[in-house]
Amino acid sequence: MTVQKIMDALQLTLVAGEKGLKKAITTGYVGDLLSSVMAHAQEGCVWLTIQGHLNIVAVASLVNISCIIVIQGATIQPDTIEKANEEHIPIFSTEYSAYEMVKKLVDIGVY
Amino acid sequence: MNLHYHVDGDAFIAAGEASSQVKKVLKQLGIAPHTIRKIAISMYEAEMNMVLHANGGDIHVEITPHKICITLKDEGPGIPDLELAMQEGYSTASQEIRELGFGAGMGLPNMKKYSDELSIRSEVGKGTEVEIIAWLP
């Protein structure tokens, strides 16, 4: 599984980090508390969160999260987008909840 | 190798930059991914604390063939009760900061868990000095 495959299969809107689309996806993680994400998100995962601020890119790049899906239409700040482009971390925006997204991810084989 | 960073206290949303830089250097040096991960987590937490609770400060990183030593120094309010602060869930962060996903009270526990050695010296009214050590195999 790759970020690109997830994007295509779930018709997600890419808002940043196009250069990271080839990255492999290992599993997923859901969380909004950054310390928790740092400690528990596995390398190469897709991360579902409601946070859209700049620090999510720092967290993702520090622990090698492959891509971020910002749920429930939460606002993604312009500086977040800029940084994600620099760091090659794809960020997607969706109107769905984390629960709905997890179901979809499992359906396409992200366990 | 020695690295220095000055960390501002006013832009916590942008914080984590020093940790990101150090991670890149360690990768270039060929340090094991497992070790890099430990350092990235513990240094990020310490850097965030400096920004969130102490209005920024200075970071010194020393890399030798045997260890990586990160010292973070601030002139913030200090930690009155370190034992209490080390407890998971304890946080003095504001509601506004918590809503952004910071202030879960897991920073110090994470630092303890992911560093090989952690020492914290803090004096109320003077500041805090955190030393994180990772031993290299």
Ligand SMILES: Nc1ncnc2c1ncn2[C@@H]1O[C@H](COP(=O)(O)OP(=O)(O)O)[C@@H](O)[C@H]1O
């Ligand atoms: N550098 C620091 N200067 C002053 N107080 C600090 C510092 N680091 C930590 N603290 C205190 O310790 C508490 C717990 O820290 P931590 O476990 O990282 O949780 P959090 O940062 O989520 O509040 C903080 O809420 C704060 O009161």
Ligand SMILES: [Mg+2]
């Ligand atoms: Mg903290």
